[in-house]
Amino acid sequence: MSFIEKQETLVNGSWESVKHNLPHHSVLFYTFKIPTARNMFSFLKDSVEVQNSLKLQAHAEKKFGMVGEVVLEDATLGAIHIQKGVVDPHFVVVKEALLKTMKEAAGDK
Numbered sequence: 001m002s003f004i005e006k007q008e009t010l011v012n013g014s015w016e017s018v019k020h021n022l023p024h025h026s027v028l029f030y031t032f033k034i035p036t037a038r039n040m041f042s043f044l045k046d047s048v049e050v051q052n053s054l055k056l057q058a059h060a061e062k063k064f065g066m067v068g069e070v071v072l073e074d075a076t077l078g079a080i081h082i083q084k085g086v087v088d089p090h091f092v093v094v095k096e097a098l099l100k101t102m103k104e105a106a107g108d109k
Contacts, residue, residue, distance in 0.1 A: 017107070018101065023057065025064070029097050029098060029101040037090065040086070043059070
């Protein structure tokens with residue numbers, strides 16, 4: 001599926017909104033996906049207050065900040081996710097978390 005120019009403009013504008021407060025939005029993104037993916041992050045298994053985890057904050061900002069830079073054909077990224085046990089249903093969770101995060105960042109725009 002290819003984006004039409006208007007869709008691309010909307011996505012890029014939303015991403016710019018996310019980048020303006022990357023620390024907040026990156027943790028929000030991971031918070032949305034944690035209920036389903038918590039056990040996939042070794043540093044969260046014993047965390048009670050996920051949102052306040054300094055390890056989550058560091059990981060989230062580093063990894064979520066790469067979203068705008070990642071090339072989908074990056075075989076290394078794919079191999080890491082396969083090694084960690086990521087399967088197709090996990091991507092539904094990621095998609096929903098990303099959409100919720102971008103919606104919050106864009107607000108009423």
